[in-house]
Amino acid sequence: MTELNTFTLAAARDAMRKGxxxxxxxTQGCLDAIEGAGALNAFVHHTPEIALDQADQADNRIKAGDxxxxxxxxxxxxxxxxxxxxxxQAASGILNGFQxxxxxxxxxxxFDAGAVMLGKLNMxxxxxxxxNETSVYGNAINPWKVDADLTPGGxxxxxATAVAADLCLAATGTDTGGSIRQPAAFTGITGIKPxxxxxxxWGIIAFASSLxxxxxxxxxxRDAAIMLEAMCGHDPKDSTSADLPVPNFExxxxxxxxxxxIGIPKEYRMDxxxxxxxxLWSDGTAMLKDAGAEVRDISLPHTQYALPAYxxxxxxxxxxxxxxxxxxxxxxRAALAAGDGITEMYEKTRAEGFGPEVQRRVxxxxxxxxxxxxxxxxxxxxxxxxLIKRDFEAVFADxxxxxxxxxxxSAAFELGANLDPxxxxxxxxxxxxxxxxxxxxxxxxxxxxxxxLPLGLQLIGRPWEEADLLNVAYSLExxxxxxxxxxxxx
Amino acid sequence: MFIDTETARRVxxxxxxxxxxxxxxxxxxxxxxxxxxxxxxxxxxVTGIEPMTSVTPQRLKRRDDVVTDxxxxxxxxxxxxxxxxxxFAVPKVVx
Numbered sequence: 235m236t237e238l239n240t241f242t243l244a245a246a247r248d249a250m251r252k253g254x255x256x257x258x259x260x261t262q263g264c265l266d267a268i269e270g271a272g273a274l275n276a277f278v279h280h281t282p283e284i285a286l287d288q289a290d291q292a293d294n295r296i297k298a299g300d301x302x303x304x305x306x307x308x309x310x311x312x313x314x315x316x317x318x319x320x321x322x323q324a325a326s327g328i329l330n331g332f333q334x335x336x337x338x339x340x341x342x343x344x345f346d347a348g349a350v351m352l353g354k355l356n357m358x359x360x361x362x363x364x365x366n367e368t369s370v371y372g373n374a375i376n377p378w379k380v381d382a383d384l385t386p387g388g389x390x391x392x393x394a395t396a397v398a399a400d401l402c403l404a405a406t407g408t409d410t411g412g413s414i415r416q417p418a419a420f421t422g423i424t425g426i427k428p429x430x431x432x433x434x435x436w437g438i439i440a441f442a443s444s445l446x447x448x449x450x451x452x453x454x455x456r457d458a459a460i461m462l463e464a465m466c467g468h469d470p471k472d473s474t475s476a477d478l479p480v481p482n483f484e485x486x487x488x489x490x491x492x493x494x495x496i497g498i499p500k501e502y503r504m505d506x507x508x509x510x511x512x513x514l515w516s517d518g519t520a521m522l523k524d525a526g527a528e529v530r531d532i533s534l535p536h537t538q539y540a541l542p543a544y545x546x547x548x549x550x551x552x553x554x555x556x557x558x559x560x561x562x563x564x565x566x567r568a569a570l571a572a573g574d575g576i577t578e579m580y581e582k583t584r585a586e587g588f589g590p591e592v593q594r595r596v597x598x599x600x601x602x603x604x605x606x607x608x609x610x611x612x613x614x615x616x617x618x619x620x621l622i623k624r625d626f627e628a629v630f631a632d633x634x635x636x637x638x639x640x641x642x643x644s645a646a647f648e649l650g651a652n653l654d655p656x657x658x659x660x661x662x663x664x665x666x667x668x669x670x671x672x673x674x675x676x677x678x679x680x681x682x683x684x685x686x687l688p689l690g691l692q693l694i695g696r697p698w699e700e701a702d703l704l705n706v707a708y709s710l711e712x713x714x715x716x717x718x719x720x721x722x723x724x
Numbered sequence: 725m726f727i728d729t730e731t732a733r734r735v736x737x738x739x740x741x742x743x744x745x746x747x748x749x750x751x752x753x754x755x756x757x758x759x760x761x762x763x764x765x766x767x768x769x770v771t772g773i774e775p776m777t778s779v780t781p782q783r784l785k786r787r788d789d790v791v792t793d794x795x796x797x798x799x800x801x802x803x804x805x806x807x808x809x810x811x812f813a814v815p816k817v818v819x
Contacts (some may be wrong), residue, residue: 335800336799444779542761545758563803566805576814581741582742584739596739604735614765617770671779672780
């Protein structure tokens with residue numbers, strides 16, 4: 235029998251319903267895999283008691299004939315999600331010891347649907363980073379390895395590592411500028427960021443509220459469809475969550491994309507793009523064409539301004555959201571010297587609690603929102619953001635159903651490569667436009683580079699049409715036939 | 725945009741993050757690089773464009789103006805670094 239931790243969600247679900255395997259067995263299989271994978275540093279808070287308890291409850295539900303979508307399926311949960319009574323610290327020292335008194339809407343929905351939580355997953359601090367190197371827990375390590383240790387990407391680096399290394403069947407991620415899709419591409423898995431407003435942000439520790447969206451990170455497109463559906467839905471506790479019906483995403487996976495119009499944006503063909511990425515992109519284009527889609531060259535003229543706009547808007551929102559970490563209500567408070575007042579308490583607490591990248595972004599955000607610069611930076615960035623969104627609206631209005639691009643400008647790079655902040659920001663060059671425009675985007679593994687590392691392609695869909703997007707991704711996944719797995723070294 | 729040490733000090737103060745005097749020049753240099761990158765936005769013609777306020781066109785929902793939550797003092801204080809007698813405790817604010 236296949237090792238239980240390597241199951242997809244769909245295979246595990248079907249096997250449990252047939253009585254071939256129990257949730258307890260699946261969960262124990264994953265817990266054993268996690269036990270043996272300390273070197274990957276993916277799981278940073280382990281919750282085996284909760285997992286086995288939830289598994290037993292799931293087994294009872296299945297026996298009683300009441301088996302909702304995610305029943306008995308063992309998952310990893312990104313540390314950004316508040317989970318009641320379980321450490322939830324956004325990989326930050328400033329939330330050291332924080333154990334929420336409440337449960338995020340997404341984890342509540344997943345647990346109501348029967349899912350099992352194995353533990354909390356490593357990430358970049360407050361989801362700010364593209365390599366998982368800003369985490370207070372230390373680096374998560376990519377299970378794919380060539381000589382040196384590689385980054386799994388970020389910010390959802392622990393989620394990507396855990397899914398790629400079969401430590402869990404699937405994981406939650408969040409994506410503010412590419413934090414689901416870039417790590418998915420770096421580790422050879424699937425990750426979808428839904429339309430802004432599809433998934434409730436309530437109880438997810440905020441980074442940039444107008445950009446943040448949660449989504450699933452899974453072993454294939456079918457699993458992404460199953461898990462996304464369980465995560466979606468209107469939540470009165472998040473005023474930006476959309477009150478729209480949630481389709482049956484799995485039922486949309488027909489693989490039939492005849493007549494669909496796929497746009498290929500010329501602005502994504504960047505100078506210095508590795509030949510392998512270029513090749514992957516044209517291979518993917520050919521596959522969609524072979525599947526009956528019409529391929530059309532399109533233009534998204536403001537693409538190059540997406541990253542600079544993002545690096546105004548995201549830090550601005552972060553500086554506001556992170557103002558709450560003041561050493562008063564939760565988490566870390568610095569030891570104070572005699573005579574220190576409340577201002578010293580704030581300043582010392584925040585200097586000790588936030589890592590360098592978070593401090594940098596909070597300060598950049600503070601600067602662009604400060605008197606005299608608000609118009610020049612923040613308002614200008616919001617205007618450019620409107621133009622970026624308009625670019626997409628124009629091509630969708632012309633009949634384009636989905637857009638195909640590379641997911642990342644390179645394969646996974648070495649940990650400790652010491653990129654300067656701007657080089658690091660360029661990782662998100664293909665993904666960040668999607669957050670700025672609020673659109674759904676999915677990354678799927680589509681090939682290997684010369685060193686044998688996975689490369690991903692991204693599909694971008696129309697707002698609220700995740701079902702259609704998943705179906706195009708499903709067709710591309712079948713054509714690409716990516717089956718490679720990392721060699722176990724850990 | 726060139727950010728000098730004085731501006732870096734002011735921004736750190738506004739952000740309520742203690743930065744050692746010795747670290748300010750390097751911080752100023754980082755800010756200058758990041759703001760230099762951001763300045764590409766000046767190339768874009770934004771005449772007549774409204775700043776985006778909401779990425780998805782939607783009317784925020786209204787709800788009944790009623791109390792739906794409360795009486796959770798122990799839960800609210802459970803994670804406080806210093807809570808006393810049902811309050812958050814902080815260094816003296818008013819002399």
